[in-house]
Structures are given as structure tokens and as C-alpha cells.
Amino acid sequence: MNNDKKEAGHKFLARLGKTRLRPGGKAATEWLLQQAAFTPQSQVLEIACNMGTTSIEIAKRFGCHITGIDMDKQALTQAKQNIAKHNVSHLVNVQEADASKLPFANNSFDIVINEAMLTMYANKAKVHLLKEYFRVLKPGGKLLTHDIMLVNPQQATAVIERIHQAINVNAQPISYNAWLNLFATIGFTDIKSDHNDMTLMSPKGMIADEGLLGTLKIIHNALRKQNRAQFFTMFKTFRRNSHQLNYIVLCSTKPK
Numbered sequence: 001m002n003n004d005k006k007e008a009g010h011k012f013l014a015r016l017g018k019t020r021l022r023p024g025g026k027a028a029t030e031w032l033l034q035q036a037a038f039t040p041q042s043q044v045l046e047i048a049c050n051m052g053t054t055s056i057e058i059a060k061r062f063g064c065h066i067t068g069i070d071m072d073k074q075a076l077t078q079a080k081q082n083i084a085k086h087n088v089s090h091l092v093n094v095q096e097a098d099a100s101k102l103p104f105a106n107n108s109f110d111i112v113i114n115e116a117m118l119t120m121y122a123n124k125a126k127v128h129l130l131k132e133y134f135r136v137l138k139p140g141g142k143l144l145t146h147d148i149m150l151v152n153p154q155q156a157t158a159v160i161e162r163i164h165q166a167i168n169v170n171a172q173p174i175s176y177n178a179w180l181n182l183f184a185t186i187g188f189t190d191i192k193s194d195h196n197d198m199t200l201m202s203p204k205g206m207i208a209d210e211g212l213l214g215t216l217k218i219i220h221n222a223l224r225k226q227n228r229a230q231f232f233t234m235f236k237t238f239r240r241n242s243h244q245l246n247y248i249v250l251c252s253t254k255p256k
Ligand SMILES: C[S@@+](CC[C@H](N)C(=O)[O-])C[C@H]1O[C@@H](n2cnc3c(N)ncnc32)[C@H](O)[C@@H]1O
Pocket: 010, 019, 020, 021, 022, 047, 048, 049, 050, 053, 069, 070, 071, 072, 075, 097, 098, 099, 100, 114, 115, 116, 117, 120
């Protein structure tokens, strides 16, 4: 990859073969899925569905209809192939849309899930996005989110700069209290949360998320000459800052 054209960390990992592009991996997503009572009748929206990994899992596990949106055309092409491969085309529809202008009516969905996206935005934009998620949720509906949390907000500037250098995305992780306050400010209630060490690039997390064969394929691709530098920069940055960064998952309710 040409250094002048810096590839975003999540696109890079997807190119290497990673299917889960989120800080807490499968375990954190599982916590989220346990919080909302999915049924075959649930109307579900996944915002930032990327290649469709979570949408496909939800459709297969709960038999419900799910709409996935993302802004990335290439990821959506991959999502369509994955949906067909897993025989869930009758349950999962994906479309190109911007999360800040959702093309859905007010009060449309029982559950909205959004993993590893809000962190990419500045605080003002996070507020705007969350208002949009609140709008499309039905009263009593659940919002499930998965993001990066700063363990020690005093170190914010230095950590954010190091992450920016590694993933080429202007990520804006915030503290535990700041995440909780943000959701409360929008009007969400009954906010439940969990947080723990990030697993995105740890060897254990990689194997849990992608299996042994999947991990070997990713490592094989990462060691190719054109990928090596970016892979090790990301790997070392996440490892060196592991005590400063956690994943955070939240389940928030739109009041009835
Ligand atoms: C880090 S990836 C996470 C993908 C997936 N949710 C996962 O956890 O594996 C972030 C995704 O957010 C999408 N995205 C970023 N901003 C968006 C927006 N405003 N509207 C829709 N999708 C957006 C990107 O295209 C990308 O697919």
C-alpha cells in the first residue's frame, strides 16, 4: 500500500481477512445480543454493518428481519456476497446510507445496533448521530453500541494522537462517565454497560473472533511486504496503550 494513501485501520484489517472490526470482538457483541430480547418479529437496524458479519449472525440466530446500512460501497458488495453465502437473503437487506441521515421513518425499529462507529466521530457528531438513532427507534426500543473507552481521561490527548497515527482515523474515544452521560443527554434511560480490555488485535482475541485458521490467514497476509509495517504499527500501538484503552458496550432504552 502506498504510504501517501493511508488506509483506515478497519479497511486494512478487513483486507487482511478480519471479519470483526470492533474493539471487544465476539465476546462484547455477545454481551450486546443478550441485552435485547430478539424475536423473529423484531425489526432490527444495524448501522455500520460493513461486510454484514453481525447482521448475518442475528438473522441466523433469531430468525428476524434486519436492515444493514453502511457508507462503504466495497464493504456492502462483500456483505451481499456473505448474505447469499449464508442463505439469509430473505432476512437481511443491506443498503448504502449515512448514519447521520437515516432514510427511515420515526419509530421504525425495535432494536438498533451500531458497533465501532461512534468512536470515529467528534463529540458534537456523536450527539447528532445518537439523536438520529433515537428518532428511528420505537418507544421502548433498545440501542446496542460497542465503542472504545479511555481508561484515564487525563492521558486523552497523547493516547488519541497515537491511535490516530496507527489507524489513520481521527478516533475520539471518551471516558466511561462521558459515554454514559452522552446517552443520558439524548434521552435514553435504563442504560446498562460493560467494559473490559480491547481484544481487536490481541492474539487471544484474534483466535476467539476468527478461529485458528482465520487467524493464520490474517497473519500470513499481514506478513506480506506491503502490509507488514502497518500491521506492526497497529499491533504495537494497541499493545502499548492497552492499559489506557478498553472496549465499552452499552444497551440504552428509548423511553415509552
Ligand atoms: C470500524 S468499522 C466497524 C464495522 C462493523 N460494525 C464491525 O464491528 O465489524 C466502521 C464502519 O462504520 C462505517 N461508517 C462510518 N461512518 C458511517 C456513517 N456516517 N454512516 C454509515 N456507516 C458509517 C464504515 O464504513 C465502516 O464500515
